[in-house]
Amino acid sequence: MHRHAVGVLWVLAYVLVVSSPLLFMAVRPVPPARPFLLEASVTLGFVAILMMAIQFVLIGRFQSMSAPFGIDVLLRYHRHIAVIALAFVVFHSLMLVLHDPALVAWYDPIGGTWASRTGAWALYAFILLALLSIFRQQLRLGYEAWRMSHTILGIAALASAVVHVHLAGRYISTAWKEWLIVGICVAMVGAYAYIRLLRPALLRRAPYRVTEVRPERGSVWSLALQADGHPGMRFLPGQYGYLRLASPYSLDEHPFSFSSSSQDRGRLEFAIKELGDFTNRIGEVPPGTTAFVDGPHGSFSTDLTPAPGYVFIAGGIGIAPFMSLLRTLADRRDPRPILLVYGEKRWDDVAFRDELDRLRERIALDVVYVLEQPHEGWEGETGFVTEAILRRHLPSESFERHVFICGPNPMIDAVERALVACGVPERNVTAERFALV
Template identity: 50%
Template sequence: MHRTLTVLGWASLYSILVVGPLVLMLIGGAPRARGFWIEFSMALGFLGLAQLVVQFVLIARFKRVTAPYGIDAIMYYHRQVGTLAVLVILAHPVVLVIHEPAMLSLLNPAGGNWASRTGVWSAIALVLLVLLSNFRRPLRLSYERWRIGHAVLAMVAAGLAVAHVALIGPYVTAGWKFAFWTVFVALGMTALAYPRLILPLCEKRRPFRVVEVRPEAERVWTLVVEPVGHEGLRFEPGQFAWVKMESPFSIDEHPFSFSSSSELTERLEFGIKEVGDFTRTLPAVQPGARVYLDGPHGAFSIDRVPSAGYVFVAGGIGIVPILSMLRTMIDRGDRRPARLIYAVRSLENLAYRDDLEALRLRAPTQLDLVYVLEQPPEGWTGETGWITRELLEKHWPRERITRDVLICGPDPMITSVDSAFRHMGVPAARLHAERFDLV
């Protein structure tokens, strides 16, 4: 109930922040009406700009904002709503030009006057921002470079848009209205400083030290850290943290899920797969190295979905948050039944098998483990291939209790497993997934 109210509260605040500025522009006398389409186009511009500013706050990792939804859901929402904001902003000149074709000449980035140029440049920055976000991989742009470029383009676009609003004039002739937009946009941009400046200052006082980096399977490692001079970090099983090596101000920070039990706060473990620049450096990290954590984040946790039992579905490195949930259940003496369906390519990729088997022995009630190998070795008697609907139906628990399903793995796997469960009649509200792919 409390969570539903919180979600509703934030959703209402979001709507007020997006629509409120437009309503403010009408207070104290709107300019002389210039026809429906012109005023409609202005409204689109203001709505789009307000939505853009709210994006800065959305991605600033304020825990109060992200906690009810989970930061991955917020990032997903940011992608969709950010694109919508850009389309709304682009519709502003399009409507104007359709209504008055003579205005087309003002869309020349080098022509027109400062009022039009600032608007056109802002729109160009926004189009670039959307293109780079959608084509980052084909363009082979590293995540870090893309992220810096994304923030700079967003700030440039918002700054130019405010200049455009001021220079165009009619709605902000009252000084307080221009001041409002300036402060509104500046506050939005300041929010971006929160994860870059304020959070790192807090993290600096709570460093961690690497205890060991242990191999688990082919290209999979466990990073073990312990707090230095503080009591550690409390988290819910299934959550994750942004990990930074050496400096809390490093822009090279990566989200990794805790693999350890949330009952142990003084020795934290992360399961990490080597996939690129950062993760490939992990095996060379020496014990004693400093680590800084921004977390916990995320809503993918059994603590958020109280249920009579669970079915976990993991693909590859997606096992990490699920392992944390299983370890926590056992440490808590949780008697609810759990079943894990865990798919990997080959036996060499089957990380944490020994740990899972040990958990099965310690489980106070039933913990079922189903391994699925895409390329099984000779003599393998377990499941093979991919996780299909047939396989899920075969292993769906028969007892008459309601179970929640938690899925983590590669994006295509999550999509197909989610769809298979829906076809099996599992209600959408009982299906929960965590995607490791934010962009």
């Protein structure tokens, strides 16, 4: 099925699940009507629970779900939905208090009844989860610690909310209504558990071996892997995989774009920039190390976006997926014109620049380098990739071409605005963000 049609089906499924509480309330047996504030509060609470449950699947790396939208759109959606669900939960509790001020006692997480306590736990777990996500950088919370806390708090909030509904709810007094809501929540958390626990077990059957760890310019390492005892995964150029070294169950797993040609079945390469705990150690990984790759993921690929030509805009290590795209297009002898605008700090940091020169002999590739700190005598573009630079280099028929952007978030935001100012339609632009949280 076409991926846009799949996208529409997912959106419909989402709306159906989230609005199912309204069905609970409308389908008999219906308890006698209560004041408006109370009914509205209960509706918000139900909708919020299902929104929270679906959050587990949204970030669950299901390729059929992420392909139509792109993982960064899904994650942005995950964040926006979280804010709306949190607002619903807060309004749910405030409306109860407005209805009956004595219910303020329900904010007590220790006292009161189990029905009120579990409601309070869900509320506080959810607020804490949101605060940790918003202020992760300021709190200097490492990614792994944040992810662990995010999962635990998410499951705790959802489980408390379901118990709260069971103890306090009137609308799920019928067994089938109760089982339906519990079933939806268990299915969503189960799908997440499948990704975290069962998929690693399946990955054990398809290990890779590290064959080469090659230094590139700009503190970047090319890590090459060879499939061990299996034909290797098929991927589209520009996609990415989650890399684990030594054990498929390791919590230390990181997403990296494939940088090799997708035509080389059985062989995978990543271009990894030293940035933190995991990436700083890549240069020391001994050849022969076992590796596991969960993938392929993502829709940042020319194969999914046919066009008469392309503009690639890379910032720093954002060049990685473009290396896969360019190497693949060269292996396929693709004749379509490509403009690569490649921003880096210094000339000496420009990874793969020698290979880009060689690729220019094999495909219709133009490269424009933009240096933030140019050396003396540099005659090319300088500073950041701006509207003025794009206007100078975008081909006149650029709007027929599809533009792919990959780099740091501020760069992607600025380039997206610049492209709009240059008249490039938004539908012709696809971005991949490496900093998702």
